[in-house]
Amino acid sequence: KNQVEQSPQSLIILEGKNCTLQCNYTVSPFSNLRWYKQDTGRGPVSLTIMTFSENTKSNGRYTATLDADTKQSSLHITASQLSDSASYICVVSDFWNDMRFGAGTRLTVKP
Amino acid sequence: SQTIHQWPATLVQPVGSPLSLECTVEGTSNPNLYWYRQAAGRGLQLLFYSVGIGQISSEVPQNLSASRPQDRQFILSSKKLLLSDSGFYLCAQRQGSGTQYFGPGTRLLVL
Numbered sequence: 615k616n617q618v619e620q621s622p623q624s625l626i627i628l629e630g631k632n633c634t635l636q637c638n639y640t641v642s643p644f645s646n647l648r649w650y651k652q653d654t655g656r657g658p659v660s661l662t663i664m665t666f667s668e669n670t671k672s673n674g675r676y677t678a679t680l681d682a683d684t685k686q687s688s689l690h691i692t693a694s695q696l697s698d699s700a701s702y703i704c705v706v707s708d709f710w711n712d713m714r715f716g717a718g719t720r721l722t723v724k725p
Numbered sequence: 726s727q728t729i730h731q732w733p734a735t736l737v738q739p740v741g742s743p744l745s746l747e748c749t750v751e752g753t754s755n756p757n758l759y760w761y762r763q764a765a766g767r768g769l770q771l772l773f774y775s776v777g778i779g780q781i782s783s784e785v786p787q788n789l790s791a792s793r794p795q796d797r798q799f800i801l802s803s804k805k806l807l808l809s810d811s812g813f814y815l816c817a818q819r820q821g822s823g824t825q826y827f828g829p830g831t832r833l834l835v836l
Contacts, residue, residue: 616768648824657729657815657827658769703769711822717768 617641618706620716628724631694635719637687637704645711649678649689650703652718658703661689694723727752729828731816737834744789744803746831748816751797756818758799759825760791763813775799811835 621636637647646665650658662671662678664687671678675698677690691698704716728751738744750756760772771784773791781791788807792800799816816828 645822650827655813655830655832657817657830659827660824663824705825707822713771713825715769715771 616717617714618704618716620702620704620719622719623717624720624722626722626724627694629694629696633691633694633721635689635691635702635721637689637706637716639685639687639704639706639714639716641685641706641708641714643709644682644685645707645709647678647680647687648705648707649676649687650705652701652703654700661702691721696723696725699723727756727818727826729816729818729826731814731828731831733831734829735832735834737836738806739836740808741805744801744806744810744833746801746814746816746833748799748801748828749797750799750818753797753818753820755796756820758793759817759819760799760801761815761817763815763830765812769815773801806835808835 618639627633648663649661651661652658661676662673664671664680666682675692680687699722701718701720703718705713707713730749757776759774761769762772763769773783775781775793778793789803811834814831817825819825
């Protein structure tokens with residue numbers, strides 16, 4: 615069983631709408647959690663990184679939350695744009711800096 | 726700032742042929758280097774990582790191999806490709822426990 619589960623697997627929304635992507639993990643002991651954005655045919659690019667003590671972190675229209683007690687994170691995208699169409703990958707690192715990758719959520723923003 | 730180069734960008738190879746994918750990094754020294762494979766619609770699978778010249782750790786037994794002849798060069802190879810080797814290959818680098826940065830990727834199609 616994957617130690618990082620993302621949902622939904624795919625999502626289609628209209629331009630201008632908001633959406634929230636979920637990441638649940640069992641990685642322990644927890645060190646940090648990162649959200650990456652991967653455009654089709656490109657390498658992933660880091661959006662946010664959160665450590666145990668951080669609950670919320672924003673990067674423009676992207677806001678990530680972390681609940682270390684329930685081992686859940688979310689990535690909220692506000693006022694979506696066509697350029698937000700991509701895969702969003704949750705990556706959780708343990709105390710020894712071993713990384714566990716989620717399978718990603720494929721987001722499609724339609725005009 | 727660090728830059729990661731991968732080539733070729735796209736490769737079509739027949740089954741049984743050899744493979745050599747190259748990754749070079751700039752703007753950093755003694756990075757940890759990684760090779761990942763991403764099958765269509767799937768998450769990232771760690772194949773190899775290297776903490777220094779000549780030091781290679783294999784995560785998944787398969788017909789692929791990796792080498793690190795220089796500090797900033799990481800090579801992924803195969804003597805005989807299989808159909809199942811098709812995928813998107815990503816090179817990444819990381820300094821210590823910092824953010825992992827990915828290259829642009831190589832799309833490999835084995836026919």
